[in-house]
Amino acid sequence: MNKKDGFLQEFKRNRTLFFMASPAVLLVIIFAYIPMLGIILAFKNYRFDLGIFGSNWSGLDNFKFFFNSGTGFLVTKNTILYNLFNLITSQVLAMFVAIVLNEMRNKYFKKISQSIIFLPYFISWIIVGAFVYNIFNFETGTLNTILKSLHFKAVNLYNMPVAWVFIIAFFNSWKWVGYNSVIYIAAITSIDAECYEAADIDGANVFQKIKNITIPSIKPTIIIIILLNVGRILRGDFQMFYQIVGNNGQLFNTTDVIDTFVFRSLINSGDIGMTAAATFYQSFLCFVIIMVVNAIVKKIDSDYALF
Numbered sequence: 001m002n003k004k005d006g007f008l009q010e011f012k013r014n015r016t017l018f019f020m021a022s023p024a025v026l027l028v029i030i031f032a033y034i035p036m037l038g039i040i041l042a043f044k045n046y047r048f049d050l051g052i053f054g055s056n057w058s059g060l061d062n063f064k065f066f067f068n069s070g071t072g073f074l075v076t077k078n079t080i081l082y083n084l085f086n087l088i089t090s091q092v093l094a095m096f097v098a099i100v101l102n103e104m105r106n107k108y109f110k111k112i113s114q115s116i117i118f119l120p121y122f123i124s125w126i127i128v129g130a131f132v133y134n135i136f137n138f139e140t141g142t143l144n145t146i147l148k149s150l151h152f153k154a155v156n157l158y159n160m161p162v163a164w165v166f167i168i169a170f171f172n173s174w175k176w177v178g179y180n181s182v183i184y185i186a187a188i189t190s191i192d193a194e195c196y197e198a199a200d201i202d203g204a205n206v207f208q209k210i211k212n213i214t215i216p217s218i219k220p221t222i223i224i225i226i227l228l229n230v231g232r233i234l235r236g237d238f239q240m241f242y243q244i245v246g247n248n249g250q251l252f253n254t255t256d257v258i259d260t261f262v263f264r265s266l267i268n269s270g271d272i273g274m275t276a277a278a279t280f281y282q283s284f285l286c287f288v289i290i291m292v293v294n295a296i297v298k299k300i301d302s303d304y305a306l307f
Contacts, residue, residue, distance in 0.1 A: 041276035062277035071261060072278075076234070076285075079257040082168065083233045090173045090180060091225065095218075097177055098184035099210055114185075118178035128171055129243030136167075161254035168244060168255065172237070180225075187221040188214060223297065223304045231290035234258060234282045258282050 011018055038052070045058040066072045097117060104110040135142045136157045144154040157163050191213065199209045236257030245255045247264075262275045290306075298305035 038276065039280055041272055042280040043277075044273055046272045046276075058273060062273040063281065065274050066278050066281070071256070072281075074253065075256050075258045075261045078255070079234050079236045079259075079282075082165075082236060082257060083229075085165070085169055086172045087226070087229050087233075089169050090176045091222075091229075093173050093177045094180035095184050095215075095222070097181040098188055099214060101181070101185060102188045102214070103206060103210075114178075114181075117181065120175045121179040123175065125175075125237075125239035125243040128175065128240075129246070132167070132171065132244050133246075158248055158250060161251050164245065164251055164255050168240065171244060172240060175240075183221065183225065184218060187218040191217045220304055224306070227290070227293060227297065227306050230293050231286055233289055234286045236260065238263065 041052060042062055043057060043059060044052070044055045045061070046052070046055045050056075101110055101114055104113070133141075138144060138154060138156045138158065143157075147154055157167070195213050195217075196209055199213060204212070236259045238257075238259040241255060241257055241260050242263065245251050245260075258278060262278050265271060265278075266275045294306050
């Protein structure tokens with residue numbers, strides 16, 4: 001009863017704020033929670049003529065097909081490894097860029113550099129995919145044109161699947177490092193300037209100030225960003241993988257993630273039940289991972305936990 005009275009009093013006191021938030025809450029309910037009813041497709045043998053609720057139940061057959069086909073564990077492994085690699089490379093580079101920009105004293109050069117680094121974030125993955133194709137195309141690509149002009153042998157990177165691990169990581173970092181660095185720049189600018197002044201008086205150099213003041217001060221931001229990204233560790237960036245790799249079957253075993261696998265399965269076979277099972281499996285594991293990681297962080301230091 002107290003909780004109910006507390007909510008009513010809070011509603012009366014902040015009625016305007018509740019009304020302002022209501023459109024966003026409605027959008028989340030309509031587009032995020034109501035579509036969750038579609039989860040039942042993962043457990044049904046879906047037929048278009050019978051609809052979602054009229055189709056027969058299939059139990060766990062869709063999940064069995066996903067894993068027995070031999071691709072379930074492969075795409076799961078690829079998704080996790082790519083996201084871990086991309087998380088490490090993009091966040092480390094973003095921190096490095098933020099620290100370097102913070103140490104710059106020429107404000108005009110600092111603003112120009114930040115704008116240039118931030119620019120790739122606004123470029124569509126479709127355009128990036130065109131860049132990649134024009135760079136690495138075997139016959140007319142920029143890379144092989146340069147190699148031939150220098151009398152070197154042309155390289156067909158589309159026959160070298162391992163190389164695409166680094167190509168994807170490079171373009172992911174190139175596109176996101178500017179955006180991610182803004183978060184770290186904001187965290188760095190909130191550090192009390194007196195800390196740096198005291199370090200200057202003690203004779204600390206730039207690297208000592210970064211090691212002992214900057215990095216420890218932005219530690220909470222680093223942990224929160226890592227936690228948020230770990231929660232998406234089984235969600236590959238569909239546009240990035242699809243636009244960069246395309247439908248090159250030679251690269252599927254190395255570059256295929258759950259999102260691209262689900263898309264191609266739906267387009268090629270139209271098996272809605274199996275694709276729904278794959279996405280449900282993906283979402284469930286994301287939920288479990290974020291809960292486990294958050295619990296570990298909370299046990300070590302509760303101040304850094306998300307909840």
